[in-house]
Amino acid sequence: MRIDVLGAVRALRDDGTPVDLGGPRHREVLARLVAADGRMVTTDTLVDDLWTEPPVRAVGALRTFVAALRRALEPERPPRTPPRLLVTEGPGYALRLPRDAVDVHRFEDALARARRTPDAPADPDALADLEAARAAWRGPAYADVTAAAWARRERTRLEELRLEATELRSRLLLDSGAGAELVAELGAHVAEHPWREPAWGLLARALHRAGRQADALATLRRARTMLADQLGLDPGADLRRLEADILHDTPPPPPPTPWATGVRLGPRTTVELARTLALAGGDALAHSRRDRLAAVRAAERTGDAALTARVIGAYDVPALWSRADDPEQSRAVVAAAERTLAALGPAGPAELRARLLATVAVESRSADLTGSAAGARAARAAREAEALARRLDDPALLAFALNGVLLQTFTRPGLAAARDTTGAEILDLATRHDLPNFAVLGHLVRLQSAAARGDHGAATAHAGAAERLAAATEASLVPVLTAWYRASAEAARSTEPGGPTAATAAAHYRAAEDALAATAAMPGLHRGLFALALLGLRLLHDRPAPTDPALDWGPYRPWTQPLVLLARHRAEEARAALAAAPEPPRDHLQEALWSLTARAAARLGEPRAAARAATALHPARAEHAGAASGLLTLGPVARYLAEAEACAHRG
Numbered sequence: 051m052r053i054d055v056l057g058a059v060r061a062l063r064d065d066g067t068p069v070d071l072g073g074p075r076h077r078e079v080l081a082r083l084v085a086a087d088g089r090m091v092t093t094d095t096l097v098d099d100l101w102t103e104p105p106v107r108a109v110g111a112l113r114t115f116v117a118a119l120r121r122a123l124e125p126e127r128p129p130r131t132p133p134r135l136l137v138t139e140g141p142g143y144a145l146r147l148p149r150d151a152v153d154v155h156r157f158e159d160a161l162a163r164a165r166r167t168p169d170a171p172a173d174p175d176a177l178a179d180l181e182a183a184r185a186a187w188r189g190p191a192y193a194d195v196t197a198a199a200w201a202r203r204e205r206t207r208l209e210e211l212r213l214e215a216t217e218l219r220s221r222l223l224l225d226s227g228a229g230a231e232l233v234a235e236l237g238a239h240v241a242e243h244p245w246r247e248p249a250w251g252l253l254a255r256a257l258h259r260a261g262r263q264a265d266a267l268a269t270l271r272r273a274r275t276m277l278a279d280q281l282g283l284d285p286g287a288d289l290r291r292l293e294a295d296i297l298h299d300t301p302p303p304p305p306p307t308p309w310a311t312g313v314r315l316g317p318r319t320t321v322e323l324a325r326t327l328a329l330a331g332g333d334a335l336a337h338s339r340r341d342r343l344a345a346v347r348a349a350e351r352t353g354d355a356a357l358t359a360r361v362i363g364a365y366d367v368p369a370l371w372s373r374a375d376d377p378e379q380s381r382a383v384v385a386a387a388e389r390t391l392a393a394l395g396p397a398g399p400a401e402l403r404a405r406l407l408a409t410v411a412v413e414s415r416s417a418d419l420t421g422s423a424a425g426a427r428a429a430r431a432a433r434e435a436e437a438l439a440r441r442l443d444d445p446a447l448l449a450f451a452l453n454g455v456l457l458q459t460f461t462r463p464g465l466a467a468a469r470d471t472t473g474a475e476i477l478d479l480a481t482r483h484d485l486p487n488f489a490v491l492g493h494l495v496r497l498q499s500a501a502a503r504g505d506h507g508a509a510t511a512h513a514g515a516a517e518r519l520a521a522a523t524e525a526s527l528v529p530v531l532t533a534w535y536r537a538s539a540e541a542a543r544s545t546e547p548g549g550p551t552a553a554t555a556a557a558h559y560r561a562a563e564d565a566l567a568a569t570a571a572m573p574g575l576h577r578g579l580f581a582l583a584l585l586g587l588r589l590l591h592d593r594p595a596p597t598d599p600a601l602d603w604g605p606y607r608p609w610t611q612p613l614v615l616l617a618r619h620r621a622e623e624a625r626a627a628l629a630a631a632p633e634p635p636r637d638h639l640q641e642a643l644w645s646l647t648a649r650a651a652a653r654l655g656e657p658r659a660a661a662r663a664a665t666a667l668h669p670a671r672a673e674h675a676g677a678a679s680g681l682l683t684l685g686p687v688a689r690y691l692a693e694a695e696a697c698a699h700r701g
Contacts, residue, residue: 051123051135053145054153055084056208057188059195061123072118075100078195079115083136083145084152085192085204092142099200103607116143154191154208157183161215164222165351177222184215203378210344213243220252229259240269244276247285247318251292258296266296286318338367343379346386355393356402362387363405366450368491370531372416372460372637373605375574380413387413400438404447407435411454415574416461416636425461425636432458445483452476453488456495460636463644463687464669466678470499486523490516494528497535498638498680502673506539509680530569533562534579534681541587542674542683552591559583559682575681578604583682585610586642586675589649590685609634609643612650625654633666641667642676642684648694657701664694 051069052062059077061069071077082099083091097108105111120133127133137146149155160183163176191208195201216239220232236253243249250273257266270293274285285293342365349361362383374380387406394403414428435451456472459465477492479485493516500509513532520528537558543549563580566572581601588596594617595610603610608631615624628650634643644666651660671691675684684690 051147052151052153053080053084053147054186054188055081056153056157056186056191058193059084069122071122072115074194075111076115076119076122078198078201079112080119080136080145081192081195082198082200083143084154085200086144087155088144088146090139090142090144092140094141096142099198153183153186157186157208157215158211159183161211161218164215164218177219177226180215180219180222184212184219187212200378203376206340207343210340213239213246217246217248217252220256224252224255224259227259229256230261232256233260233262247273247289251289254289254292254296263296263299267293270296339376339379343382346383350386350389355390356399358386358390359394359398359402359406362390362409363402365409366405366446368453368487369412369415369457370491370494371572371575372457373574373635374413374415374418375572377415377418377574380415380418384410384413400442401444401447404435404438404442404444404451407431407438408447408451408454411435412450412457415457419636425458429458429461445479446485446488449476449479449485449488449491452479453491460638460640462636462669463641463666464671464673466499466502466670466673469678470496473499486519487525490519490523490525490528493519494531494680497532498678501535501538501680501683502641502678504542504674504677504686506542509535510539527569527571530562530565531680533565534559534583537562538583538677538681538683541583541590542677542685544587545590545685552587555587556584559587576604578602578606579681582606582610582639582642582676585613585646586682586684590683605635606639606643608632609646612654613646616650616653621654624650625656628654628656628659638679638681639676641670641673641678641687642682644670645675645684645687645690648690652693652697655697655700657698660694660697660701664691664698667691667694 051064054060054062059071059081061071061080063069071080078100079096082096093109093112096112097104100112101108116136120127120136123135124133135146137144149159160176160179164180166176191205192198192201220236220239223232233253233256236249236256240246240249240253250269254266254269254273257263257269270285270289273289345361346358349358352358387409391398391403391406391410394406396403408431411428411432414424414431416425416428419425419428432451432454436448436455439448439451452472452475456469456476459469459472473492473495476488477496480487480489480492493512497509497512497516500506500512513535516528517532520526537555540550540558541552541555544552544555559580563583566576566579581596581603584596584601588594595613597614597617603614608627612624612628612631615621615627628647631647634640634647644663647659648663648667651657651663667687667690670687673687675687675690677683
C-alpha cells in the first residue's frame with residue numbers, strides 16, 4: 051500500500067492500481083491522518099477539521115468514513131480482526147504505515163538526508179533520493195482538500211520545504227562541478243520567488259560556472275536593486291562576498307546551506323524581514339507569519355538554543371487582538387519557545403529568557419487557549435517576562451513583555467480598566483524611548499478602554515493619535531481599525547436625539563468591513579465581525595436579529611444563533627441553541643457574547659441561563675458590551691444585566 055498527498059490525495063496498491071477511497075470526506079480524513087505523521091488525532095480534532103459547523107451526527111459520520119477507509123485499505127482483512135493500517139488509539143485514530151509508503155514522508159526524509167552533509171561533496175545517493183522525492187510532486191500538496199484550514203497550513207509548510215529542496219539540490223550540484231545546466235531552472239526559480247536571497251546567489255554561481263561572468267554580475271546587481279527598491283535593504287554578506295569573488299574571477303566558495311541562511315543575526319535576517327513585513331500589514335502580514343515560522347524551525351534544526359531564542363524573540367511585533375490569526379501556527383511558535391526555554395534552563399541569559407517568555411504570553415491568545423492549565427502557563431509566562439524586563443531596565447523589552455501581560459487580562463468580563471493601566475504604561479514607555487509601533491499599540495489599547503467606559507471623547511483622541519503615528523510609520527492596518535471604532539461610535543450615537551440614523555451607522559460598518567476585507571489581513575479579527583456589529587446595531591434599536599443567510603457569523607455563531615432563530619420565530623430551536631452555547635471565550639468580545647446570552651435567556655424565559663449570564667456580567671456592569679474591542683457596541687452592559695437578573699429572579 052502507498053499513499054500520496056503531494057498533489058491530489060490517492061492510495062495505490064503494491065501493483066500500482068488505485069484504491070477507491072470513496073468521496074471527498076473520506077480522502078480528507080485519510081489526508082488529515084497522513085499530516086499527523088503517525089501520531090494519534092482525536093475524534094474531536096477530526097470533527098473540527100472536517101466541518102466548520104459540525105452537524106449533529108458528526109462523530110457518527112466520521113466513524114462511517116473511517117470504517118469505509120479501513121475496508122478500502124485492507125480489503126482482505128478477516129471480519130472482527132483489528133485493522134493494521136488505520137487504527138483506533140485512545141480517543142482517536144492513527145495511520146500506521148512505513149514512512150517510505152507515504153510520498154510526503156519520503157520527501158521530508160530525503161531532504162533531511164541531503165541536509166546532513168552540507169560541507170562535504172555531494173552524496174550521490176542523497177542527491178538521487180532528493181531528485182526522486184522532488185519529482186514525486188504532482189501539484190500542490192493535498193490539492194483536492196481545498197477548504198480545510200489544516201490543509202492550507204500544511205500546503206504552506208510543505209511549499210517552503212519544496213523551495214528549500216530546490217535550492218539545496220542546486221547547491222549540491224554546484225558543489226560537485228555542475229553549473230550551465232542549472233541556469234534556466236534557477237532563473238525561473240528566482241523569477242517566481244524574488245525575495246529568496248539564497249536563490250539569487252545560486253543563480254549567479256551557476257552563471258559564473260557556465261563562464262558567463264558579466265551575466266552573473268548583472269544578476270547580483272538586479273538582486274541588489276530589487277532588495278533596495280522594494281525592501282530598503284542591502285544584500286547580505288554572502289551575496290557581497292560572491293560579487294567580490296566573481297569580480298576577481300575567483301572560484302566562489304559554497305554559500306551557507308539554504309536552511310541556515312536567514313537565521314543568522316544581522317540586518318538581513320529573515321526574522322527581521324518578517325517583522326518588517328508584519329508591521330506593513332496586508333498580504334505582507336500573512337507572508338511574514340509564514341517566514342517567521344520557517345526561520346524558527348530552521349534555527350531549531352541548528353541545535354543552538356541561544357540562536358533559536360534570538361530568532362524567536364526578534365519578532366516583537368505588537369499584538370492587539372485576543373484571537374490569533376492562525377492558532378495552529380501560534381501553538382507551533384509557543385511550543386518552540388517552550389522547548390528553547392527548557393534547553394536554556396533557568397540559568398540562561400535573562401534577556402533571551404524574557405523574550406521567549408513574552409513570546410509565549412503574546413502568542414497564547416486568550417480566545418484560543420483551551421483548559422485552565424494553558425491559561426495559567428501563559429499568565430505565568432507574562433508575569434515572569436515582565437519581572438525580567440523590569441530587572442534588565444530594557445524599555446523595548448518591557449513594552450513587549452507588557453504586550454504579553456495585556457493579552458492575558460481577559461480572565462473575566464469587566465477588566466477594561468486593568469488593560470487601560472497596562473496600555474498607559476506601554477504608551478509612556480514608547481513615547482519616552484521612541485518606540486513608535488508600541489506607541490500605536492498603547493493608543494489603540496487606551497481607545498478600547500475608553501470606548502468600554504463610553505468615553506467617546508477620549509477614544510476619538512486616541513484614534514487620531516494612532517492614525518498620525520501610523521501615517522509616519524506606514525502601519526496600514528491602523529486606519530482600518532480606527533474606521534471600525536468610528537463606525538461603532540456612530541452606532542452608539544444613532545440612539546441619541548439628533549444622532550445619525552441606524553442606516554447611516556450600518557453604512558459606516560459596511561465601509562469598515564470592506565476596508566478590512568481588502569487588506570486580506572487579520573482573519574482572526576475579520577470573520578464574523580460585520581455580522582456581530584449589525585446585530586449590535588439592531589439590539590441598540592430594540593430590533594430583532596438580522597436573518598440574512600449570507601451573513602457570516604464566524605466564531606460567534608453559538609451565541610448569536612438563539613437570537614437569529616428567535617427572529618425567525620423558531621423558539622424551540624432557539625431554546626436548544628441557547629442550551630448548547632458554551633461559555634464565551636475570554637477575549638475582547640466576552641461582554642458582548644454574555645450580553646447576547648442574557649438577552650436570549652430573558653426572551654425565552656430561561657432563568658438558569660439568565661443567572662449564569664448575570665453572574666458573568668456583574669463585574670462589567672459599568673461598561674458597554676462589545677466596546678472593549680474598539681470595533682462595535684451593543685450598548686450598556688447594565689441593560690442586559692437587568693434583563694438577566696429579572697429573568698433569574700422570576701425563575
